[in-house]
Amino acid sequence: MTSSSTSPAPDxxxxxxxxxxxxxxxxxxxRYGPADGxxxxxxxSLTIPAGEICVLVGPSGCGKTTTMKMINRLIxxxxxxxxxxxxDVMSLPAVELRRRIGYVIQQVGLFxxxxxxxxxxxxxxxxxxxxxxxxxxxxxxxxxxxxxxGTYRGRYPAALSGGERQRVGVARALAADPPLMLMDxxxxxxxxxxxxxxxxxxxxxxxxxxxxxVFVTHDVDEAIxxxxxxxxxxxxxxxxxxxxxxxxxxxxxxxxxxxxxxxDRGLKRLSLGRVRDLPLSSPITARAGDxxxxxxxxxxxxxxxxxxxxxxxxxxxxWIGRRDLHGDGALAAGDATPGSPTLQPESTLRxxxxxxxxxxxxxxxxxxxxxxxxxxxxxxxxxxxLRAPTDR
Amino acid sequence: xxxxxxxxxxxxxxxxxxxxIGQRTWEHVLMTAIAVGVGFVIxxxxxxxxxxxxxxxxxxxxxxxxxxxxxxxxxxxxLIPLTGVSLLTAEIALVSYxxxxxxxxxxxxxxxxxxxxxxxxxxxxxxxxxxLWRVQLPLALPTIVAGLRIATVTTVGLVAVTALIGQSxxxxxxxxxxxxxxxxxxxxxxxxxxxxxxxxxxxxxxxLQRRLTPWARARSR
Numbered sequence: 001m002t003s004s005s006t007s008p009a010p011d012x013x014x015x016x017x018x019x020x021x022x023x024x025x026x027x028x029x030x031r032y033g034p035a036d037g038x039x040x041x042x043x044x045s046l047t048i049p050a051g052e053i054c055v056l057v058g059p060s061g062c063g064k065t066t067t068m069k070m071i072n073r074l075i076x077x078x079x080x081x082x083x084x085x086x087x088d089v090m091s092l093p094a095v096e097l098r099r100r101i102g103y104v105i106q107q108v109g110l111f112x113x114x115x116x117x118x119x120x121x122x123x124x125x126x127x128x129x130x131x132x133x134x135x136x137x138x139x140x141x142x143x144x145x146x147x148x149x150g151t152y153r154g155r156y157p158a159a160l161s162g163g164e165r166q167r168v169g170v171a172r173a174l175a176a177d178p179p180l181m182l183m184d185x186x187x188x189x190x191x192x193x194x195x196x197x198x199x200x201x202x203x204x205x206x207x208x209x210x211x212x213x214v215f216v217t218h219d220v221d222e223a224i225x226x227x228x229x230x231x232x233x234x235x236x237x238x239x240x241x242x243x244x245x246x247x248x249x250x251x252x253x254x255x256x257x258x259x260x261x262x263x264d265r266g267l268k269r270l271s272l273g274r275v276r277d278l279p280l281s282s283p284i285t286a287r288a289g290d291x292x293x294x295x296x297x298x299x300x301x302x303x304x305x306x307x308x309x310x311x312x313x314x315x316x317x318x319w320i321g322r323r324d325l326h327g328d329g330a331l332a333a334g335d336a337t338p339g340s341p342t343l344q345p346e347s348t349l350r351x352x353x354x355x356x357x358x359x360x361x362x363x364x365x366x367x368x369x370x371x372x373x374x375x376x377x378x379x380x381x382x383x384x385x386l387r388a389p390t391d392r
Numbered sequence: 393x394x395x396x397x398x399x400x401x402x403x404x405x406x407x408x409x410x411x412x413i414g415q416r417t418w419e420h421v422l423m424t425a426i427a428v429g430v431g432f433v434i435x436x437x438x439x440x441x442x443x444x445x446x447x448x449x450x451x452x453x454x455x456x457x458x459x460x461x462x463x464x465x466x467x468x469x470x471l472i473p474l475t476g477v478s479l480l481t482a483e484i485a486l487v488s489y490x491x492x493x494x495x496x497x498x499x500x501x502x503x504x505x506x507x508x509x510x511x512x513x514x515x516x517x518x519x520x521x522x523x524l525w526r527v528q529l530p531l532a533l534p535t536i537v538a539g540l541r542i543a544t545v546t547t548v549g550l551v552a553v554t555a556l557i558g559q560s561x562x563x564x565x566x567x568x569x570x571x572x573x574x575x576x577x578x579x580x581x582x583x584x585x586x587x588x589x590x591x592x593x594x595x596x597x598x599x600l601q602r603r604l605t606p607w608a609r610a611r612s613r
Binding site: 072074095096097098099103105106107108109110111112113114115122123126156157158172173182 | 506508509510511512513514515516517518519527530531605606607608
């Protein structure tokens with residue numbers, strides 16, 4: 001994007017300063033069927049702060065989807081009150097309410113008979129935006145979700161891949177710049193690798209648009225990765241815990257929560273942190289052609305066991321152990337034990353730990369986007385982060 | 393009248409009677425169009441009732457099925473005391489034959505619309521009628537047009553039978569000129585004309601459907 005504007009006009013994509021809404025649920029209950037039947041959602045009270053991703057998570061039958069659909073009144077609550085920025089959702093016609101709320105579902109539900117551009121334009125047209133503004137907005141949004149407008153504008157959904165459809169679905173939900181988005185297992189129907197990519201994309205997008213997002217999933221790992229706050233629901237729509245992912249993992253309030261997040265919740269906390277949060281240490285480095293004795297001396301002085309051999313572009317080749325550096329002569333590329341996969345600053349601590357455990361030296365090499373070495377991370381650094389009691 | 397040496401097809405008769413054949417073809421087209429048009433309007437209304445109240449499906453489809461099963465001559469015989477030997481009698485019978493095919497296809501078309509598309513439409517703020525007209529109907533079109541194709545081709549054939557109750561169309565060439573006067577040329581012209589009309593109508597609907605649903609071919613692009 002160009003930043004030619006000199007006035008402090010808001011980013012057109014993040015919209016006006018009221019771009020996110022506070023959502024509250026006050027003693028909301030829902031009963032399907034007879035008046036003496038069981039409750040699907042029981043006396044649920046939540047406040048979702050503006051601009052945060054709140055993930056509703058729980059086993060099937062916990063009422064998470066029901067709860068979400070009561071916000072845009074696809075399901076009407078039996079009792080209780082839901083407000084968006086203080087306004088009771090029941091005070092508006094349902095259709096008008098829904099046009100102000102972005103909605104993304106698992107199967108996406110793109111309209112097969114409309115082109116990508118027409119799909120994205122649905123809500124702006126329902127709101128009777130002038131045609132020129134609609135067209136401009138569609139271009140903007142396609143670029144936002146990384147689909148080239150020239151290529152994709154005129155395509156029909158049948159000609160898109162699963163990931164492309166999901167991106168169009170997100171663009172369509174953002175079209176009228178709603179202060180609130182509801183996402184019902186939006187990445188549930190794609191393969192794990194694509195899901196990871198779409199999650200990262202959405203997080204990057206959210207960092208820019210800062211919507212209030214209510215996100216439903218049954219996958220704890222997804223909840224931990226996406227959420228600013230997690231609401232864990234148990235059968236009957238009873239709120240088991242509502243807190244930040246870190247607090248839920250560090251201090252589950254009940255056996256149910258503890259069981260639900262899993263015995264590996266210590267490990268799961270690793271998904272909250274990124275490699276960029278860790279202190280990086282500098283490796284002792286050498287290049288092919290350097291004197292062996294010189295590297296041995298430097299390792300001894302630093303008290304280090306291993307040196308890192310780099311190529312001419314500063315990219316890592318592998319590790320050389322101090323004990324293997326007998327004699328003199330020059331180092332050769334073949335002296336190094338090829339290293340384990342490299343890490344990026346965006347990698348989660350969980351991935352980092354996994355790489356380190358697989359490496360002979362128990363160190364992770366962090367590289368930049370051009371594969372040049374930025375520094376090293378150690379298992380100790382990660383366990384220090386885990387010991388720190390508070391937030392991410 | 394006809395000497396025994398006469399050829400099987402008399403081209404000179406066809407040429408001499410082109411105006412008459414054209415007129416009857418036009419009448420045939422008109423009777424078909426009225427039957428399918430009226431049948432479609434009624435069927436669409438009945439289908440909306442079924443979509444709204446599922447319980448109506450069994451009785452509506454049941455009655456259309458019974459109508460469909462009555463032989464055409466029998467239906468004319470039943471109607472003549474009420475509506476006489478008239479175009480109305482003929483059209484009532486023709487329309488009633490289209491109902492089963494059309495209702496079944498229209499309902500199947502609406503039922504075939506993916507649930508998630510309807511959910512997305514409601515969730516984004518389409519009203520109930522907007523969902524019906526702007527989302528469900530366009531997506532049901534391929535199945536609906538398929539129903540129209542079958543109904544039209546069937547009706548083209550049945551229109552010929554209405555010549556038996558005095559209607560003028562390609563069928564009356566067969567009945568009046570051909571059979572009563574033992575004149576094979578007229579029978580052939582009437583029969584082939586009717587078949588040709590059916591084929592043209594069928595082709596027309598194929599083209600119409602491609603025009604109406606360009607999105608359905610997106611996959612093969």
